[in-house]
Amino acid sequence: MLYDSVIAPFVEFEFMRRAFIGTLALAIGAGPVGVFLMLRRMSLMGDAMSHAILPGAAIGFLLSGLSLFAMTAGGLIAGFVVAVLAGLVARTTELKEDASLAAFFLLSLALGVTIVSLRGSNVDLLHFLFGSVLALDNPTLILITAITSVSLVVLALIWRPLVLECVDPSFLRSVSRAGAPAHIAFLALVVMNLVGGFHALGTLLAVGLMMLPAAVARFWARDITAMIVIAVATGIVSGFAGLLVSFHAGVPAGPAIILTAGVLYVGSVIFGRAGGLVQHLLPRRHLEA
Amino acid sequence: MSDAMTAQLQFRDLTLGYDRHPAVHHLDGEVPRGALMAVVGPNGAGKSTLFKGIVGVLPPLAGRIDLCGLKTRDIAYLPQAAELDRSFPINVYDLVAMGLWRRTGLFGGVGARERDKIHHAIAAVGLTGFESRPIGTLSGGQMQRVLFARLLLQDARLIVLDEPFNSIDAKTAADLFDLVRRWHAEERTVVAALHDLDLVRASFPDVLLLAREPVAWGAAADVLTPDNLLKARRMCEAFDEAAVECVA
Numbered sequence: 001m002l003y004d005s006v007i008a009p010f011v012e013f014e015f016m017r018r019a020f021i022g023t024l025a026l027a028i029g030a031g032p033v034g035v036f037l038m039l040r041r042m043s044l045m046g047d048a049m050s051h052a053i054l055p056g057a058a059i060g061f062l063l064s065g066l067s068l069f070a071m072t073a074g075g076l077i078a079g080f081v082v083a084v085l086a087g088l089v090a091r092t093t094e095l096k097e098d099a100s101l102a103a104f105f106l107l108s109l110a111l112g113v114t115i116v117s118l119r120g121s122n123v124d125l126l127h128f129l130f131g132s133v134l135a136l137d138n139p140t141l142i143l144i145t146a147i148t149s150v151s152l153v154v155l156a157l158i159w160r161p162l163v164l165e166c167v168d169p170s171f172l173r174s175v176s177r178a179g180a181p182a183h184i185a186f187l188a189l190v191v192m193n194l195v196g197g198f199h200a201l202g203t204l205l206a207v208g209l210m211m212l213p214a215a216v217a218r219f220w221a222r223d224i225t226a227m228i229v230i231a232v233a234t235g236i237v238s239g240f241a242g243l244l245v246s247f248h249a250g251v252p253a254g255p256a257i258i259l260t261a262g263v264l265y266v267g268s269v270i271f272g273r274a275g276g277l278v279q280h281l282l283p284r285r286h287l288e289a
Numbered sequence: 290m291s292d293a294m295t296a297q298l299q300f301r302d303l304t305l306g307y308d309r310h311p312a313v314h315h316l317d318g319e320v321p322r323g324a325l326m327a328v329v330g331p332n333g334a335g336k337s338t339l340f341k342g343i344v345g346v347l348p349p350l351a352g353r354i355d356l357c358g359l360k361t362r363d364i365a366y367l368p369q370a371a372e373l374d375r376s377f378p379i380n381v382y383d384l385v386a387m388g389l390w391r392r393t394g395l396f397g398g399v400g401a402r403e404r405d406k407i408h409h410a411i412a413a414v415g416l417t418g419f420e421s422r423p424i425g426t427l428s429g430g431q432m433q434r435v436l437f438a439r440l441l442l443q444d445a446r447l448i449v450l451d452e453p454f455n456s457i458d459a460k461t462a463a464d465l466f467d468l469v470r471r472w473h474a475e476e477r478t479v480v481a482a483l484h485d486l487d488l489v490r491a492s493f494p495d496v497l498l499l500a501r502e503p504v505a506w507g508a509a510a511d512v513l514t515p516d517n518l519l520k521a522r523r524m525c526e527a528f529d530e531a532a533v534e535c536v537a
Contacts, residue, residue, distance in 0.1 A: 039377060160395055164387055167377045167424075174344055174366050175390040175443075222423050224378045 009247045018136045019243050022144050022200045023257060026209050027235025029148030030193045032155055032228045034214035036186065039166050039224070043215070045101060046207040050194050052082035052105040054203050055112015057195075062116065068139050072195055079191030082108050087187055091180065131202030133243075133253045140199050147196035151189050158182040163224065201254040208258035209235055212265050219272025234264055297322040297359070297447055297478040298343065302352035305335070305342040310532065311350065312338040314502045322357075322446075323476040325469070326495040327483050329513070330521055334500045336482040337369050340451050343480070356447070362391065365445035367436055369452045369482070375425050381435055382420040385411055388442025410438040415464060430461040437465050448472055450481040454488075466492070486513060500524035 010016045037043055056078025060070035082104045089104075090097035136144075155162075161182035164172040172179045190210075197206025213234035217227040242257030249256075270277045298320035305313040313335040320326055328336045341347040342354055345361035356364075386399060386407050393399060399407075411417060414434040419427075427435065433453065440448060450469070454462040466488070472479050483489055489496055489509055496512040498504040500521035505512040 039374075157395070160390075163379065164390075166374060167379055167384065168373045168387075170346070170368055170372045171387065171439075173346070174364070175362055175387075176394075178395055222378050223380070227378060 005248065006244060009244060015134050015136075016243060016247065018141060019133045019200075019253060020240060022133060022136045022141055023209070023239025023243070024236055025141075025145045025148040026193070026197055026200060026206075027213065027239055028232050029144075029151040030197060030206075030210040031213050031217075031231035031235045033151065033186075033189050033193050034210035034212075035217060035224070035227050035231050036162060036166070037190065038211065038214040038218060042097070043211055045098070046190065046194065046210045048101050048105040049079055049083065049190055050198070050203045050207045052108040053079045053191065053194055053198065055108050055115065057198065057203070058112050058116050068143065068199070072143060072199075075195040075198065076191060078108055078112070079195065080188060083187035083191055084184060087184060091183075131198060131200050131205060131254045133200045133257070134246075136200060144196045144199065147192050151193060154185055154189055158185050162186055201257065205254045205258050208261060209238070212258065212261040213238070216261070216265050216268045219268035219274055219276050222274050234261065238264060295322045296320065296355075296357050297324065298480070299355040299357060300352070301355065303342065303349055303354060304351040304535075305338050305347055306350050307338075309350065310529075311535065312501060313342065313499070314535075315352070316499075316503050318497075318503070318506055320478060320480060320495070322478055323473070324478050324480075324495050325473040325493055326478075326480050326497060327489040327493040327509075328480060328497045328499055329483055329486065329489060330499040330504070331524075334521065334524075336499055337451050339499065340366070340368075340449050340480070340482065343449055359447055363445055363447065365440045365443040365448045367440060367448075367450045367453055369455070373424075373432075375427075375432070377425075378423060380421050380423055381411065381416060381427070382407060384424055384435055385438045385442065388439035391443065406442060410441040413441055413468065414438045430457040433457050433461065433465065437468055441468065445477065447478045448480070450479065452482050452484065454483065454485065489513065 010020060034046070037045055053075040056074035056076070057071045058074070059078075060067070060072070060074025063074075064070040082101070086097065086101040086104045089095055089100040093100075158178075158181075161172060161176065161178040165179050165182060169179065193210060194203070194206050197203075197209055200206075201209060213231040214227075216234045217230035220230050221227045238261035239257050242260035243253055245251065245260060246253040246256035268276065273279070296319040300316045300318050303313060303316040304311045312333075316339070328339065330336055338347065342349055343356075344364050344366040386403075388410065389399070389403055389406065393403065408417075408420075411420060414437050416431065416434050416438065419431070419435075424432065424435065437453075440450075453465065453469075457465075469479055469481065470492070481493075483493075490513060493509055495507070496509045497506045498512050498517055498521055501524055504521045504524075505514075505517045
């Protein structure tokens with residue numbers, strides 16, 4: 001019974017296995033990135049970046065149709081350009097990062113929409129707005145897993161400056177020049193993971209697998225390593241359970257995955273041990289010392 | 290002049306400020322190696338601005354600062370309001386360990402010797418037992434102790450402290466000041482902005498009284514006279530929006 005409903009769909013259908021591998025890789029790559037975005041109070045940046053990627057991917061699509069390479073390259077280029085320009089403006093002028101990013105992603109989005117309208121709209125565009133997690137072919141899977149691998153290696157390399165830049169940026173500036181390169185590398189990771197995510201879940205939902213697990217993790221841990229582990233686990237569980245929900249209930253897979261993550265999020269808001277609602281509303285008796 | 294009088298810091302007609310308005314105006318002089326110098330003056334006198342200039346955060350509007358062979362990265366700097374995100378999930382041990390950055394860099398390992406140093410630094414500021422506490426749970430005084438532990442590990446020749454004893458209790462201030470004394474005994478150069486004139490008189494051989502312009506610089510007894518203090522207090526704080534270009 002349990003086997004039939006939980007395991008069998010993955011054993012019997014290859015598209016389910018592919019979908020799970022894709023979301024597994026996404027969860028492992030995007031989870032840690034999401035945690036850092038959240039700790040830097042840049043949770044909405046993922047959303048902005050996903051808009052910034054869209055026009056690039058659309059241009060790639062218009063130039064060479066549904067080509068994985070063209071759309072990925074377009075998305076990466078548009079994302080990097082926006083991220084780097086926003087980062088540079090934030091670092092060299094008075095404008096804070098959120099404001100400069102808002103400015104650039106709006107420009108990017110407007111530019112993309114203009115370009116798309118010149119060629120007339122196309123139904124196929126919906127494919128990458130909302131993704132196709134149930135139709136991941138080999139090249140796409142390899143792309144997603146490669147992005148995850150690169151993410152993990154880069155995160156390991158920039159871990160110290162990245163953490164220090166979140167906690168005490170002025171101290172980092174006083175001991176090392178690694179702050180700016182680490183920051184740029186981190187923005188690149190955000191873009192890469194969103195590009196990976198949009199093949200599976202679409203640009204809009206890709207952010208969900210990045211930020212929802214991070215928000216869940218904040219409610220269960222007070223230590224950054226534990227947070228990242230929890231975020232990754234949340235992403236994997238959401239992917240697995242979401243695919244099953246989609247399979248049994250016949251609803252689209254991408255939204256089902258994000259809604260599953262949403263259920264975990266709501267549960268964490270209520271029951272989370274690190275500052276959840278229950279803890280606030282029903283405080284336990286204070287300790288002796 | 291003996292070796293002990295070699296300069297560690299030289300200011301050459303230094304002007305620092307914001308939007309062309311000077312906050313430190315035409316400062317000249319030098320801080321000898323191994324000096325223990327207090328910088329005093331009213332709020333807005335330019336103390337923090339001077340320190341930002343020393344550590345290279347703020348480029349001079351005119352003139353220059355000579356670090357006499359040090360690089361800005363060799364300076365240990367405690368800013369007045371550390372831009373520290375206290376909500377970040379990191380514990381006392383890891384934050385203190387960052388003081389070893391110059392030794393470990395991006396990838397260097399933290400071995401038994403380093404762990405030993407970290408534990409010693411935490412013990413020296415009286416926080417043994419706090420190693421795994423998240424920094425968000427510390428009091429203001431405890432946080433300042435943590436930052437001093439990190440300064441200890443930085444093992445710097447020049448230490449710049451911007452109002453290090455503000456809003457902490459007398460016991461904590463006394464404990465932390467013992468560390469400053471220790472640095473002085475180890476012939477490190479310490480420059481500190483302070484408001485407690487009694488402490489300055491009692492313990493700091495050199496004093497710079499600053500009120501945008503340098504008012505006096507020398508031995509504490511000569512600098513902290515009622516006349517000088519009154520003069521410092523009278524210097525106006527506000528920028529003059531209509532100020533003309535300084536030709537001095």
